[in-house]
Amino acid sequence: MSTSSSKGGRNKRRSRKVSIYGRIRATQLIEQKAAIPKTLAAQAYLGSGMRIVEEDPAIANIVLQSVVRKQGQRVQVVVADKTQGVGAIIDSAGRKIKAVRVRSFWRRAINASSPKIADRKVQSLRSRLEQLVPNIATHASGFESLLDCLRFGLNAPTSQAIDAVLEIQTTPIPEDVLEETIQLLVSFIKKHRGTNSQKLLITVGAAIRKVLLNLPEVDLGFSVDLIKSEGSLAVPIGVELEVAKMVVQRVVEDPSITASQFPELADAMLCNAKLYSTAKMVNREFYNATALNSVLACLLMRHTESRSLCTEVVRYSPSWFSRLCSNRLKRIRTELIAKNDSIAQELVKHLTSLPLVTDGDQKVHGGIGS
Amino acid sequence: MSGGNTNQSAQRVSTSDGNVGVYDAVGIDSEKGKWFIRHVGMSLEEVDFVKGKPLQLRMVDMGPPLGLPESASPQNVDVVGNANLSSDDASIINTFICEQIEEYKSLKSGRKEQYVVLPHFVKSDSRVSARRYSCAGFVFECYMDLGITLVDVDALPNVDESILSIVYPLLPRILKDREWRLHVGLAEDGPWQVLLPGYLFHSLSRGADQIRQATYQPKPGDKCFPIIESTDPSASSA
Numbered sequence: 328m329s330t331s332s333s334k335g336g337r338n339k340r341r342s343r344k345v346s347i348y349g350r351i352r353a354t355q356l357i358e359q360k361a362a363i364p365k366t367l368a369a370q371a372y373l374g375s376g377m378r379i380v381e382e383d384p385a386i387a388n389i390v391l392q393s394v395v396r397k398q399g400q401r402v403q404v405v406v407a408d409k410t411q412g413v414g415a416i417i418d419s420a421g422r423k424i425k426a427v428r429v430r431s432f433w434r435r436a437i438n439a440s441s442p443k444i445a446d447r448k449v450q451s452l453r454s455r456l457e458q459l460v461p462n463i464a465t466h467a468s469g470f471e472s473l474l475d476c477l478r479f480g481l482n483a484p485t486s487q488a489i490d491a492v493l494e495i496q497t498t499p500i501p502e503d504v505l506e507e508t509i510q511l512l513v514s515f516i517k518k519h520r521g522t523n524s525q526k527l528l529i530t531v532g533a534a535i536r537k538v539l540l541n542l543p544e545v546d547l548g549f550s551v552d553l554i555k556s557e558g559s560l561a562v563p564i565g566v567e568l569e570v571a572k573m574v575v576q577r578v579v580e581d582p583s584i585t586a587s588q589f590p591e592l593a594d595a596m597l598c599n600a601k602l603y604s605t606a607k608m609v610n611r612e613f614y615n616a617t618a619l620n621s622v623l624a625c626l627l628m629r630h631t632e633s634r635s636l637c638t639e640v641v642r643y644s645p646s647w648f649s650r651l652c653s654n655r656l657k658r659i660r661t662e663l664i665a666k667n668d669s670i671a672q673e674l675v676k677h678l679t680s681l682p683l684v685t686d687g688d689q690k691v692h693g694g695i696g697s
Numbered sequence: 698m699s700g701g702n703t704n705q706s707a708q709r710v711s712t713s714d715g716n717v718g719v720y721d722a723v724g725i726d727s728e729k730g731k732w733f734i735r736h737v738g739m740s741l742e743e744v745d746f747v748k749g750k751p752l753q754l755r756m757v758d759m760g761p762p763l764g765l766p767e768s769a770s771p772q773n774v775d776v777v778g779n780a781n782l783s784s785d786d787a788s789i790i791n792t793f794i795c796e797q798i799e800e801y802k803s804l805k806s807g808r809k810e811q812y813v814v815l816p817h818f819v820k821s822d823s824r825v826s827a828r829r830y831s832c833a834g835f836v837f838e839c840y841m842d843l844g845i846t847l848v849d850v851d852a853l854p855n856v857d858e859s860i861l862s863i864v865y866p867l868l869p870r871i872l873k874d875r876e877w878r879l880h881v882g883l884a885e886d887g888p889w890q891v892l893l894p895g896y897l898f899h900s901l902s903r904g905a906d907q908i909r910q911a912t913y914q915p916k917p918g919d920k921c922f923p924i925i926e927s928t929d930p931s932a933s934s935a
Binding site: 493496497498499500528529530532533536537540541565568569572576610612613615616619620645646647648650651654655658 | 785786788789791792793795796799800802803804810820821822823824825826827841842843844
């Protein structure tokens with residue numbers, strides 16, 4: 328009696344520490360696998376309630392795909408289905424041979440209060456999998472695991488998918504997965520940019536920044552797609568703000584980018600600049616910053632209507648806004664001058680000729696429109 | 698102190714009555730050095746204060762994490778500095794905050810990720826797609842949008858580990874961790890030219906006109922406000 332009760336107590340403690348989507352315990356899954364190893368996939372299906380696209384009796388098709396430590400506190404273990412294309416193909420020594428796309432997988436998160444406990448759990452899971460499957464191999468690949476989380480949570484974003492995007496924003500993207508990462512982030516943005524959830528919108532903003540700062544220059548025009556309304560979708564102001572900010576940053580970094588290369592993007596910036604810099608809109612939170620960055624984007628991209636936009640801002644926007652535009656433009660001009668290359672100097676010349684730059688001080692000190 | 702304005706624009710709460718306005722700079726002393734200012738932010742409230750009485754107010758500041766206006770809780774403040782900000786100035790600062798507040802919400806889980814010591818501000822890039830500031834850097838860059846360059850950041854005094862560890866009590870740990878050192882910009886051995894919070898208050902003590910017209914050149918003793926001559930022989934009066 329006492330033995331049974333003690334065992335039950337151990338299991339209970341274990342189940343509190345380990346969670347799989349908050350419902351299934353990883354250890355339980357492994358125990359099920361131990362009982363019927365040949366139908367591991369089926370057991371995973373039964374245990375997790377997730378759909379198996381193709382059940383494969385070959386246990387080797389299930390691999391412990393990656394182990395990631397997050398911020399020294401939480402360890403995540405990803406179990407992936409190789410039949411559907413796992414994140415990596417691994418050799419017998421556990422070395423990654425080749426990264427491949429994942430379309431279907433099961434993700435198991437082990438939450439542990441300390442790295443030591445997490446290590447023990449991971450080690451236990453790994454060794455049990457290795458016992459079950461002679462040719463199984465394990466490896467650690469942090470970034471791929473983040474991508475796995477993102478893939479899995481693309482349609483119905485899990486907290487792991489949100490965490491993955493937020494972590495990706497502060498992680499350099501490995502060259503070999505750059506294109507795939509951008510594609511995944513773009514899908515994430517497009518699926519969730521109309522959300523009402525503030526947390527999700529912040530994550531979309533992080534994804535926008537990461538995409539637009541890593542997008543090859545030739546593809547920059549694509550960013551206009553992110554702020555296009557489709558059907559009944561109203562693009563949140565936060566999305567427009569992040570896009571405008573990143574366009575400004577890209578042009579400052581690479582002054583060769585012009586409106587003539589990306590006319591649709593430049594026109595979208597002009598449209599937002601005119602719309603949001605009006606006195607009625609620009610005093611609102613987030614519209615103020617979006618107006619500022621849209622104006623800067625137009626002027627830096629040398630939109631053909633740059634001069635008339637400046638005139639409109641000076642005439643119709645509150646004096647503080649034209650002063651802010653003027654201050655920012657002067658700072659950017661200083662930054663460009665320091666670049667000391669001919670393309671940057673061309674942009675400097677353009678900026679210096681703009682009324683917003685030359686009239687800014689006048690207006691601040693009681694000139695036009697104050 | 699110099700400048701044409703007779704109003705004292707930076708002052709200690711313990712030594713004078715006064716008033717702090719929205720987005721005025723507010724500083725917090727270190728417990729390790731008299732009048733050594735270890736942290737700076739911007740007030741979110743307009744409050745009158747009485748000499749010697751504690752002043753508590755909400756602020757927007759780079760902790761880290763960035764103290765957000767909607768969730769800021771009152772903190773004890775030891776020194777205030779104002780640049781005679783107008784309502785137009787407040788609109789500009791509000792725009793500055795709106796522009797990046799979402800970036801910081803997205804970094805909330807990783808406090809370290811929001812912060813940099815040297816330089817005082819780092820732009821987002823393809824690796825880390827969010828801006829980073831020091832506490833003084835956040836206030837400094839914000840005032841730059843007003844057209845006010847509070848301090849000449851190209852001519853900052855050198856500070857060594859003993860000084861910097863007063864501002865950053867975790868400094869010994871940071872310096873032992875190569876990755877962390879790189880992240881905060883202290884990869885090279887000191888001394889370092891770090892923008893310290895005290896410098897901003899010396900700049901703000903010059904009077905409103907001068908604050909807007911001229912950039913302040915900080916001196917080694919300016920880490921304290923006001924300067925304590927006896928504790929820092931190299932210090933000279935602001």
